[in-house]
Amino acid sequence: xxxxxxxxxxxxxxxxxxxxxxxxxxxxxxxxxxxxxxxxxxxxxxxxxxxxxxxxxxxxxxxxxxxxxxxxxxxxxxxxxxxxxxxxxxxxxxxxxxxxxxxxxxxxxxxxxxx
DNA sequence: AATTTGACGAAGC
DNA sequence: GGCTTCGCCAAAT
Numbered sequence: 665x666x667x668x669x670x671x672x673x674x675x676x677x678x679x680x681x682x683x684x685x686x687x688x689x690x691x692x693x694x695x696x697x698x699x700x701x702x703x704x705x706x707x708x709x710x711x712x713x714x715x716x717x718x719x720x721x722x723x724x725x726x727x728x729x730x731x732x733x734x735x736x737x738x739x740x741x742x743x744x745x746x747x748x749x750x751x752x753x754x755x756x757x758x759x760x761x762x763x764x765x766x767x768x769x770x771x772x773x774x775x776x777x778x779x
Numbered sequence: 780a781a782t783t784t785g786a787c788g789a790a791g792c
Numbered sequence: 793g794g795c796t797t798c799g800c801c802a803a804a805t
Contacts, residue, residue: 687787698800700787705802707786721786729786739786 668696672706675765679720682746683763684756686724693765704729719743720763726756 671694679685691699703721711718719742723729730736740750748761 688789691787696801698788699802701785701801702787704786709803718786723786724788731786735786 668694668699668702669706671695672703673710673714673716676707676716676718676721677714678765679717679763681717681720682748682761684720684722684743684748684758684761685763685765686722686758687729688724689762689765690721693767720746722756722758724758726758728754 672690675685675690675693687700687703690703691697694703696702707716707718707721710716719739728736728739730739736754740754743756744750748756750756
């Protein structure tokens with residue numbers, strides 16, 4: 665498994681209940697600014713294997729990105745059950761619920777650079 | 780080996 | 793807000 669995949673999984677697993685992240689946000693946090701589609705691939709193929717909170721990942725517009733009607737419904741239900749408000753167009757206020765992930769190691773590095 | 784395919788995203792009308 | 797167009801990139805075909 666490559667570093668990007670590994671880190672993406674780590675990040676996704678860390679998303680707290682009641683919050684969300686976007687595909688692009690995860691890709692950037694994992695070190696690949698243009699890797700949003702790879703995040704999609706990871707969620708699609710590894711959610712069940714690594715027990716990922718896949719429903720907490722949405723697109724940058726605040727929409728449920730998944731196409732399949734059944735899974736789409738499941739995702740909306742799970743998010744609502746965590747207290748996330750979803751409007752009549754199945755959209756979410758991203759700025760309100762976004763989880764601001766930060767890399768502990770990177771913060772250490774930045775801190776050391778100050779000296 | 781070449782082309783298509785996405786649970787994407789930003790930009791431009 | 794809806795709709796294109798473009799850039800992206802690994803996996804599937």
